[in-house]
Amino acid sequence: MVKNRSHVEGSICEAYLCQETSHFCSYYFESHVQSLRNKVCRNDDGVQDDDVQHTLSIFNHPGRLAGTRKSRYLDEKELAAAHLHILLNCEEVQPFIECFVKYLEESHPNISQAVVDGRIASEFPSWFQAYVHDKNNMVQDLYLHQLAYGPKRKVYTWPIYYVNGFKFHTEEWSAGKKPLIVEFVSKVTMKELKKIIIMGILKRLCKLNTWENQPNN
Numbered sequence: 135m136v137k138n139r140s141h142v143e144g145s146i147c148e149a150y151l152c153q154e155t156s157h158f159c160s161y162y163f164e165s166h167v168q169s170l171r172n173k174v175c176r177n178d179d180g181v182q183d184d185d186v187q188h189t190l191s192i193f194n195h196p197g198r199l200a201g202t203r204k205s206r207y208l209d210e211k212e213l214a215a216a217h218l219h220i221l222l223n224c225e226e227v228q229p230f231i232e233c234f235v236k237y238l239e240e241s242h243p244n245i246s247q248a249v250v251d252g253r254i255a256s257e258f259p260s261w262f263q264a265y266v267h268d269k270n271n272m273v274q275d276l277y278l279h280q281l282a283y284g285p286k287r288k289v290y291t292w293p294i295y296y297v298n299g300f301k302f303h304t305e306e307w308s309a310g311k312k313p314l315i316v317e318f319v320s321k322v323t324m325k326e327l328k329k330i331i332i333m334g335i336l337k338r339l340c341k342l343n344t345w346e347n348q349p350n351n
């Protein structure tokens with residue numbers, strides 16, 4: 135803002151001095167204090183590499199939840215779907231899936247891929263739990279034992295999640311708000327747009343917790 139209209143250059147110099155002084159002082163701030171020198175991106179997930187506790191690969195994608203936290207209980211269908219999704223997308227579980235498929239093919243030589251997929255969805259979680267907890271199979275990874283029990287029924291939900299420089303929010307939270315896809319599409323060409331995979335509408339964001347020991351029920 136120009137305060138001295140008769141000598142504009144004086145206001146410009148004053149602004150530069152103020153900017154340079156504040157920038158110099160920022161070197162003496164604590165590391166957690168944000169300034170122009172260490173400004174984070176708009177959708178920062180707020181997680182440092184040192185803060186990540188490395189467990190199974192599927193859980194090594196840290197992010198930041200935001201908004202009002204609520205709690206709810208998963209029904210049987212949701213609980214089974216969540217457990218199956220985690221198992222199928224965890225790299226450490228892939229060898230067990232291959233072992234299960236091999237068992238099916240040996241038991242039923244003419245089994246089709248569609249039947250295999252169906253039996254993976256319906257039988258693999260229980261087979262995996264029995265296999266991992268069988269001492270004769272010598273599965274030593276504690277995280278796999280915890281994963282075999284499946285997630286707890288009680289979960290916490292949030293409307294917003296920041297991860298990998300992106301912001302995701304639920305359909306309920308974004309109701310009535312201007313969609314951001316308009317701004318996004320204007321910045322990409324149609325050729326690039328064809329490569330984008332639309333995953334669908336985000337209904338709910340849930341944080342799952344696994345059992346450390348065998349659940350009672």
